[in-house]
Amino acid sequence: MNMKKVIIISLLLMILLVPVSFAEDGDYTIPWANKDITVNDDGSTLISETIYYEIEGSVNGVYRDIPLNNNQTITNISVETPGYYNTVEVIRENGKTRIKVWLYVDANKRLRTSDASVKVIYKYTFNKGVKIYNDIAELQYMSWGNEWKSGVDSLVTNIHIPGSNRDTEYWNNPDDYVVTSGWSNDNTLTTEAEGIGSYTSFEQRILMPKSYFKSSENAQVINMDAKAQIEADQQKYKEDRDFKNTVTSILSGLFGLLMVVPAAIYALFGREPKIPYKADYEYDLPTDSSPVEVNSLVNGDAGSIDDNAMYATLLDLINRKVFKVFASNEDDTILTLVNNDTTGLKTFEKSLIQFLSQFESNGNISLKSIADTCDPEVFKNFRETWKDQTSQEVPDSLIKKYFIDKGYVIFNFLSFGLMALSIIIFIALMFIEVSPQYYWILFAITVLMFCESIIMLFIPNTVPGRWTPEGKEYHDKWKNFENYITDFSLIKERPPASIQVWGKYLVYAAALGCADEVSKNMKEYFNVAGVPEEYFNSSDAVMFAYYGGFNHLDTTFNALTPSETSSGGIGSVGGGGFGGGGGGTF
Structure with missing residues (x-):
């Protein structure tokens, strides 16, 4: 049975599974962490973080990501690793600073750290984190960020403010994890918190008199009154949390009952057929399908095209010598259109060439320049049109040959039915007199049904749908090929036969959405095998991947699809004015 299906159905049924942990190379947990935060009277904040890592397996080191907004900076960075030698690398990127700490057990810095308990002390100054309004000053600090893969069993924070606590207010958001919190001195x-889970945030917020600050040089100065609004936001946040905690047990039971129908649909229409094919890996392309067909049928929803198809198409055009890699380094990849004859190309390939050619300068196309000069709205429209054109290359007859979507269609009908029913009940509750006890039960059911309907809309069609026996074998073979090209030990044991085969495999790796991982394996294999540079430079597709072309594509396309960002003002409760982020091992 497809593991993705098992995971999703298990979540919908709210089955509480006891995880079985397997020690993997580079895994870690964080039993405890201590933070000391000193707010200076110029608005800067001195932060000392002691994080205790329990490392399983072998790692190169650890890292700490610190998010930055607008004009925020961190300075005076230092790292201590008692009992271990280290090399510190500070990487400043848009929106964050990464402190990368290479760990060694010997003075010569040759032996990696493995199966160890490591204490790492990060120290730095955070500027422009404190906010000074017209009526109040605020520290809104994310004491634990939601980017940590591991949770923390015990977190102790000490926040020192530049004046007395007598005229202050403070909140812990949320307070579910708090064991004790109070002023230990003036x-x-x-604050001591326990059991903060992975990818979970914990925020602390303090309001204090603005007179505590002699200077606003290193603070955000915001021309507005904020105290009343912040207090109102915190009160609403508390009420919302209390309500959620009250109805959680009711929702859990009802959720399980309401999931019976979707589970039944899966049992009837989504269970995979049994096939004789049992291989674990495919060491060559399992079929003669085009990259866009593989992307449509194997990667994500059956029958859908995603951005990976565009990556694969571009690399395929490079591999077929329509484009040539003119130059490539860690900052940019520059392409040259060397074959202007598009007679034998398909519509979606011609469209991609035409789009890229708009950014040609002196015969060259810089991927970086596309991000700098292209209008995001123009790119959005092109991408939507291109996906429609590409979808036409995967006929419905082929999709129906491999995939039966009957369960998915029923799933959608059920989803819209639950949504309509929840809206009807919600409207009825506004006009019908119901005792408070039953009102909240009905309200909970309404919210639950609506949430369930939304979740069902976003479930991949391969969960309630079913592969045909032929489609199941097709899907599994391509997934096993993906298993091969993403497993370095297999690449080392049975490498592709030639540089041309590497190029073809990279095209399909892009279609399968694993190009970055395969590029990394390829580079590592070339280094281990001592492959000379002139060998892999004989293939433009390999050159593109080797010198970071996929990263440049990601950077360009991400820049053209920006997410919403905050530009100052009062921070939302739990949003964390600054701090947070995450970290891990590498």
């Missing part, structure tokens, strides 16, 4: 707030 200017120090000490």
Whole structure:
């Protein structure tokens, strides 16, 4: 049975599974962490973080990501690793600073760290984190960010403010994890929290008199009154949390009951057929399908095209010598259109060439320049049109040959039915007199049905749908090929036969959505095997991947599809004015 299906159905049924942990190379947990935060009277914040890592397996080191907004900066960075030698690398990127700490057990810095308990002390100054309004000053600090793969069992924070606590207010968002929190002396707030899970945030917020600050040089100065609004936001946040905690047990039971129908649909229409094919890996392309067909049928929803198809198409055009890699380094990849004859090309390929040619300068196309000069709305329209054109290259007859979507169609009908029913009940509750006890039960059911309907809309069609026996074998073979090209040990044991085969495999890796991982394996294999540079430079597709072309594509396309960002003002509760982020091992 497809593991993705098992995971999703299990979540919908709210089955509480006891995880079985397997020690993997580079895994880690964080039993405890201590933070000391000192707010200076110029608005800067001195931060000392002691994080205790329990490392399983062998790692190169650890890292800490610190998000930055607008004009925020961190300075005076230092790292201590008692009992271990280290090399510190500070990487400043848009929106964050990464402190990368290489760990060694010997003075010569040759032996990696493995199966160890490591204490790492990060120290730095955070500028422009404190906000000074017309009526109040605010520290809104994310004491634990939601980018940590591991949770933390015990977190202790000490926040020192530049004045007395007598005229202050503070909140912990949320307070579910807090064991104790209070002023341990006149200017120090000490908080102990436990059981903060992975990818979970914990915020601390303090309001204090603005007179505590002699200077606003390193603070954000915001021309508005904020105290009343912040207090109102915190009160609403508390009420919302209390309500959610009250109805959680009711929702859990009802959710399981309401999931019976979707589970039944899966049992009837989504269970995969049994086939004789049992291989674990495919060491060559399993079929003669085009890259866009593989992307449509194997990667994500059956019958859908995603951005990976565009990556694969571009690399395929490079591999077929329509484009040539003129130059490539860690900052940019520059392409040259060397074959202007598009007679034998398909519509979606011609469209991609025409789009890229708009950014040609002196015969060259810089991927970086596309991000700098292209209008995001123009790119959005092109991408939608291109996906429609590409979808026409995967006929419905082929999709129906491999995939039966009957369960998915029923799933959608059920989803819209639950949504309509929840809206009807919600409207009825506004006009019908119901005792408070039953009102909240009905309200909970309404919210639950609506949420369920939304979740069902976003479930991949391969969960309620079913592969035909032929489609199941097709899908599994391509997934097993993906398993091969993403497993370095297999690449090392049975490498592709030639540089041309590498180029073809990279095209399909892009279609399958694993190009970055395969490029990494290829580079590592070339280094281990001592492959000379002139060998892999004989293939433009390999050159493109080797020198970071996929990263440049990601950077360009991500820049053209920006997410919404905050530009100052009062921070939302739990949003964390600054701090947070995450970290891990590498």
